[in-house]
Amino acid sequence: xxxxxAIIGYSGHGIVVADTAIGAGMPLQYYCEKNVVNIxxxxxxxxxxxxxxxxxxxxxxxxFILGVGxxxxxxxxxxxxxxANGKLPNVIHRNVYLSKHIELGIGNFxxxxxxxxxxxxxxxxxxxxxxxxxxHECLIANGAHIGPGAVLAGSVQVGSMSxxxxxxxxxxxxxxxxxxxxxxGTVVITDIPDNTIVAGNPARNLR
Ligand SMILES: CC(=O)SCCNC(=O)CCNC(=O)[C@H](O)C(C)(C)COP(=O)(O)OP(=O)(O)OC[C@H]1O[C@@H](n2cnc3c(N)ncnc32)[C@H](O)[C@@H]1OP(=O)(O)O
Numbered sequence: 072x073x074x075x076x077a078i079i080g081y082s083g084h085g086i087v088v089a090d091t092a093i094g095a096g097m098p099l100q101y102y103c104e105k106n107v108v109n110i111x112x113x114x115x116x117x118x119x120x121x122x123x124x125x126x127x128x129x130x131x132x133x134x135f136i137l138g139v140g141x142x143x144x145x146x147x148x149x150x151x152x153x154x155a156n157g158k159l160p161n162v163i164h165r166n167v168y169l170s171k172h173i174e175l176g177i178g179n180f181x182x183x184x185x186x187x188x189x190x191x192x193x194x195x196x197x198x199x200x201x202x203x204x205x206x207h208e209c210l211i212a213n214g215a216h217i218g219p220g221a222v223l224a225g226s227v228q229v230g231s232m233s234x235x236x237x238x239x240x241x242x243x244x245x246x247x248x249x250x251x252x253x254x255x256g257t258v259v260i261t262d263i264p265d266n267t268i269v270a271g272n273p274a275r276n277l278r
Pocket of ligand 1: 218219235236252253256268270271272277
């Protein structure tokens with residue numbers, strides 16, 4: 072990889088992303104946050120707040136990786152980086168199965184033991200969390216988060232900014248809209264419209 076790496080967001084989810092990036096051999100050296108953090112397990116150097124006007128590291132050729140769990144905030148930060156011509160590589164754990172026949176955008180995080188099977192397409196700035204299974208021909212739109220252990224059967228579509236909770240199961244061919252939240256352990260057997268929160272088995276509308 073050309074250039075040093077800085078992580079944006081260095082707590083909770085960011086620590087997992089940093090750990091994965093280092094494990095994958097990325098030269099991670101810096102972090103960006105509003106303030107200096109108290110918990111710094113990887114001894115990273117503070118680079119500043121990327122949203123601050125005084126931030127002066129855009130022209131240093133760094134790669135920026137996204138360590139923010141919230142879908143909307145992560146996507147907004149990604150736009151800030153792209154606007155400043157920063158690079159947004161994917162962070163991919165060493166132990167994943169990615170079919171050679173998938174399409175993958177930029178700024179994604181793919182955690183340990185995730186599987187993405189043939190002909191699936193993943194947009195930009197997504198989180199495919201630990202142990203999730205994305206079966207054949209799925210479509211994951213920008214900014215979505217597929218939670219730990221979630222299973223998307225074949226040809227499932229997940230809209231932008233949507234979150235699929237831990238261990239949820241989505242039946243084949245289902246279309247999940249944009250800005251949807253699917254609760255942990257939910258079993259989805261019907262399409263879910265935009266801006267909906269569902270949970271349970273079978274999934275029921277919470278709001
Ligand atoms: C690495 C990581 O940590 S990634 C993050 C992984 N985290 C997850 O997957 C958690 C996903 N979030 C959830 O499951 C949440 O419970 C949500 C978003 C579905 C709902 O949260 P809230 O809106 O706060 O709902 P609240 O807790 O008030 O519950 C409302 C009702 O839904 C039920 N409910 C909430 N979550 C679930 C669920 N996952 N499955 C079944 N029922 C549920 C509650 O029992 C309650 O039922 P009632 O009205 O009959 O009493």
